[in-house]
Amino acid sequence: MARDIYKDRLDPSRMDAFLRDFGFYRYDEVLGAWKPYDEVIQNALRRTCERWGLGYRDMEGQQLYEAIATWGPHADVPEPLVQVGQSFPLVILSNASDDQIQSNVARLGASIHAVYTSQQAHAYKPRLQAFEYMIDNLGCTPSDLLHVSSSVRYDLMSAHFLGIQNKVFVNRGYDPPIPAYEYHEIANLGGLPKLLGL
Incomplete structure (x- = not known):
């Protein structure tokens, strides 16, 4: 989903590194006191965008959060x-x-x-x-x-x-x-x- 959202604003050769950082920020967001999962996703995406100098848009964080419920399991599951x-x-x-x-x-x-x-x-x-x-x-x-x-x-x-x-x-x-x-x-x-x- 993040690949889709940022494909026009991030060089494809840098996407894997951006997603790696997004994963690290998601991990960091869940280590403290509990907060709603949409905040976890949105905060992690905002922090990643700030690190990468990309403008963060609230609607993109919400779009990513809402997409999670549509994902199915891995094919082997x-x-x-x-x-x-x-x-x-x-x-x-x-x-x-x-x-x-x-x-x-x-x-x-x-x-x-x-x-x-x-x-x-x-x-x-x-x-x-x-x-x-x-x-x-x-x-x-x-x-x-x-x-x-x-x-x-x-x-x-x-x-x-x-x-x-x-x-x-x-x-x-x-x-x-x-x-x-x-x-x-x-x-x-x-x-x-x-x-x-x-």
């Missing part, structure tokens, strides 16, 4: 998720807002046992408070969980710190692998059923 969901209860812990999450969940095609958002927890991942909210509401312990994520920064570090021993890193190239966090690594979600012996 629905089929294995349905398969895993037949044997294990699936739980989502998302940084999306309550008004966005249901449209994203519907696109997964799998039966989801529970959905928790940062809005409900009043904390964004990677903050431990978000994970603790999920664990408390599930009435389980960290040892009961298998945490699957494509983000070391947002998910797997926090899961490790909380004592979730069963972790899977779906390496989509978003974060560099950090094996010290003791996870199984797969290239896409298609590898999850086999990892679980299904």
